[in-house]
Amino acid sequence: MSREKTLVSTQWVLENLNNPSVVLVEVDEDTTLYEGGHIEGATTFHWRDDLQDGLIRDLVSKEKFEVLLSKHGISNDSTVILYGGNNNWFATYAFWYFKIYGHADVRLLDGGRKIWELEGHPLVTAVPVGTVTKYVAKERDNSIRAFRDEVIAAIGAKNIVDVRSPAEFSGELSAPAHLPQEGGQIKGHIPTAKNIPWSKAANENGTFKSDAELREIYSVAGVDLAKDTIAYCRIGERSAFSWFVLHELLGLTDVKNYDGSWTEYGSLVGVPVAVGA
């Protein structure tokens, strides 16, 4: 998979700020970031209000996704550039979402908000007023999405990659360390999972490491890149980041994001759980 088709640089964004075929979309975990300042012309999706069904735990329906994209001026032939805070966690989740619904040209700003800010590029507060489009999504492509029964069947059979921090993997923490440590579910990890934190794939400035470095990270950790792989985290965002690395950057064909992740698995009755490093 070519990085040219999946990633853009800050320089590319600066050169395309007025390109009518390009739509910038910011997706953050901290949803107040956008209103405090964003890249000129960028719109925003709220990771929960816009991208979660709200009644049942699931992605929004095809129809709701079409309404969302239409409202934000995105056409089927738009080049969508996603970026966000926290090393593009939620932007890569949105990327995975765009692929689920079959958008043709979606890319990430490599490094997201972080590198944009560290390089000192301008942020604006003006919200763009775009034209409303009539977006038509494809039916969901579940070949890149794993469900719980498939995950249980994958124990000892496929690569299972737990991309959470070592402390979450071992059972010491139940959530990332910038969130309250909530109870209500078992701590630990799925047996036979390898712990390769999503952060290993990123440089300190938020950009992705080179393909050679990425292959090395997974291989050293014992992941057989020739086998099918399922990635998970706590709620499916960080694992979308690692899914992006494996599927979009390294070009592995059968890689799925388990968006139910630990909040689902760790609440299931009777499934096997492992603890410790």
Next chain:
Amino acid sequence: MRTCGATPGGPSLDGIDLSVQSVIQGVVLRAGIPQNSDDVPNGGPVERAHVRLLDSTGEFTAEVPTNNQGQFRFFAAPGAWTLVVQAQGVRIEQAVIAKQGEPVDLVLTVEPLAK
């Protein structure tokens, strides 16, 4: 102490059950010249600095941007951690020890190139 009476450091801990949390928090300020020996630096908050938390092996654990008051917070586990603060043109590290029930509240100063 700040003359405005506010407690130097991270956001309010109201509503957080400190008996079960090991909080590491603080504020990132531009370096300034204190008016008195016990003043905190007076250069103002650094908004949107990137603060990352590394575990005792140096492994990334979490990262947050500072808010418009320069504040950040982590809910860690008891033990040794390292904070890395990045802003335009600056990077500092700070070792901390987290304890359950005793929040760590820091004042970190940097000299970013940005405003």
